[in-house]
């Protein structure tokens with residue numbers, strides 16, 4: 642499988658490049674169809690990206706035409722330190738003029754099954770109820786175990802084709818989450834993976850090494866009509882062999 646991989650000197654340059662790609666994709670979508678839909682990832686890696694969007698691009702992106710969703714959310718209240726929504730709030734939503742009606746968060750404070758069902762209804766309200774939600778851009782990270790969003794290796798959530806959002810239990814962190822499912826992720830116009838740090842060098846090397854057999858969830862991103870771009874910093878790419 643051919644990868645579009647771009648390697649950056651450090652996390653700051655990685656975040657700057659990702660922010661420019663986000664802003665450019667938003668600009669193109671808004672010019673061509675009047676709106677831009679993005680699903681934001683969680684964890685710690687996107688913080689620099691969100692900070693750059695909330696500062697450098699605060700006045701250049703037409704935020705009132707941007708619709709923000711999430712790829713996944715931990716089952717915690719929105720003000721909890723583990724909340725993916727809180728991360729985006731701190732760095733982006735509190736800085737850029739994004740109307741509240743454009744923020745479609747997963748309600749982590751609810752029971753995971755209820756939160757997943759409500760999020761599906763929210764996506765249906767925006768995208769329509771007959772089609773698979775089609776995001777212009779989906780941001781993803783990768784865990785050291787090869788998970789992405791909250792799709793963990795061996796999880797039943799990986800097999801779901803008749804739901805767009807489902808509850809998912811993380812054995813490693815011992816908490817429940819809600820995650821988008823593969824049909825939605827693979828219906829994106831563009832998937833941007835952001836991977837930073839030495840701790841991810843092993844999983845990146847495994848993912849980019851051709852092999853037969855079962856694959857990590859992060860390797861299952863093959864959008865039928867879109868592209869996948871991997872943005873790595875030098876540390877995350879440090880175990881890759883030169884092509």
Ligand code: 6PG
Nearest residue numbers: 683684685686782783784789790
């Ligand atoms: C989450 C994320 C998850 C994340 C990876 C990488 O809610 O945890 O969506 O998939 O992207 O675990 O996390 P870090 O950026 O913290 O390494």
